[in-house]
Amino acid sequence: LIRSDSELLNKMFHMFILFCMCWWRLIGVFGETVSLMEGDYVTLNTDDIKIYEDDEILWNFGAEKFILAKINREAKIFSIFDDVPDGRFRDKLKLDKQTGSLTITNITTQHAGDYQLQISGEKLTSKTFSVSVYARLPVPVISRDSSQCSSSSSSQQNCSLVCSVVNVGHVTLSWYKGNSLLSSISVSDLSISLSLPLEVEYQDKNTYSCVLNNPISNQTQQLNITELCQPCAADISQLYSGLPLFYLVMISIPAAVSLFVVATVMVFWIYKKYRKTDQEGNDVTCKHPIVKLSVKILGPFWVWNDVMSVMEGDSVTLNTDVTEILEDDDILWKFGAEKSRIAEISREKQIFFTYDNVPDGIFRDRLKLDNQTGSLTIKNITSEHVGLYELQISGAKLTSKTFSLSVYGE
Incomplete structure (x- = not known):
């Protein structure tokens, strides 16, 4: 009797498995995962499902199963x-009447989720597409820790750096020494800022890079130690404090003479460029920004910046002084002490963006980016646009330039 019950249970189990397999075959359940970048398009295909003339096709989205197409x-x-x-799919859907495939154009993170295809006819077929959408990644920015020079405990042998990104989500920020991972930080939230410190020696000859990545793309910024890790002013003064007065005088005189000659040439060039004389001999001032020369002496080093003054309501163009951007160059424009990103070019990735909604929308409809040279034009200037504008060009070498802009009234 026990053996008989055991055989009966065994037969019932096999019949249940057979029934499940037949039901699975009858229904036809499939699944597919899709990952793509924001701004791309995706086609959810029905290619592997045979569709008959009397079949009804239904596309649903999300847990609420909103009907998108029929x-x-x-x-x-x-x-x-x-x-x-919420109208998030408005003008973004395209339905193939022949195959029933659904295309979503200009996709954003709002369109991430599960899309369910249901085909009902002779049999019920279901297929689910799990779509993940990732925002385009900015290029990480490497800067020197400004607190190092002001700190009395800062090491004279090491240079403190910070790699940072803003408004990112679902990413990992990492420091690499060659191909070896040094440190990393990950975040799953949306629209968050990340920073990762690194300390290197001034004379370090190794190759360092900061990498920002998500599951489908990455952006890399190479570290230029020579460019960023200049000795602090205090270190330079200590270097020269031990020299005799005679040597200091001998160093200072040629530097002062050279500075005077260069300043004279620059003033003459600016005068010739921005002043004209009419036929009566009266002076006529061209409507151009007033450009001044700003020179800082830091020991034996000279730092040159452009100081620009423009009339309120006029336009100004911040020039990169390059005739054409190289294919692998990345250009980044930043504004203010917070270094808010206002424009970006990456020709290799076909990125030509202006971020005129930050900070506080003061640049809205005022920015124009030259895709050929990378120069940035600011239109209809007001006192809100006063401040420092930083240009960074990274590629075969790292180039940096700062514009100090002031605005005056009529």
Whole structure:
């Protein structure tokens, strides 16, 4: 009797498995995962499913199963419902009437989620597409820790650096020494700022890079130690404090003479460029920004910046002084002490962006980026646009330039 019950249970189990397999075959359940970048398009295909003339096709989105599209050939129904939910699919859906495939154009993170295809006819077929959307990654910015020179405990042998990015999510920021990972930090939130410190020696000859990546893309910024890790002013003064007065005088005199000659040439060039004389001999001032020469002496080093003054309501162009951007160059424009990103070019990735909604929308509809040279034009200037504008060109070498802009009234 025990053996009989055991055989009966065994047969029932096998029949249950057979029933599940037949039901699975009858329904036809499939799944697919898709990952893509913001701004791209994706086509959710029905290619692996045979569609009959009397089949009805239905596309649903999300846990609420909002209906996005419907096909019923027999009833001549080919409909797209792009106003739900919240209008996020408006003008973004395209339905292939022949195959039933659904295309989503200019995709954003709002369109991430599960898309369910249901085909009902002779049998019920279901397929789910799990779509992940990632924002385009900015290029990481490497800067020197400004607190190092002001700190009395800062090491004279080491240079403190910070790699940072803003408004990112679902990413990892990492420091590499060659191909070896030194440190990293990850975040899953949206629109957050990340920073990762690094300390190197002034004379370090190794190759360092900061990498920002998500599951489908990455951006890399190479570290130029020579460019960023200049000795602090205090270190330079200590270097020269031990020299005899005679040597200090001998160093200072040629530097002062050279500075005077260069300043004279620059003033003459500016005068010739921005002043004209009319036929009566009266002076006529061209409507151009007033450009001044700013020179800082830091020991034996000279730092040159452009100081520009422009009339309120006029336009000004911050020039990169390059005729053409190289294919692998990345150009970044930043504004203010917070170094808010206002423009970016990466020709290799076909990125030509202006971020005129930051900070506080003061640049809205005022920025124009020259895709050929990378120069930035600011239109209809007001006192809100006063401050420092920093240009960074990274590629075969790292180039940096600062513009100090002031605005005056009529």
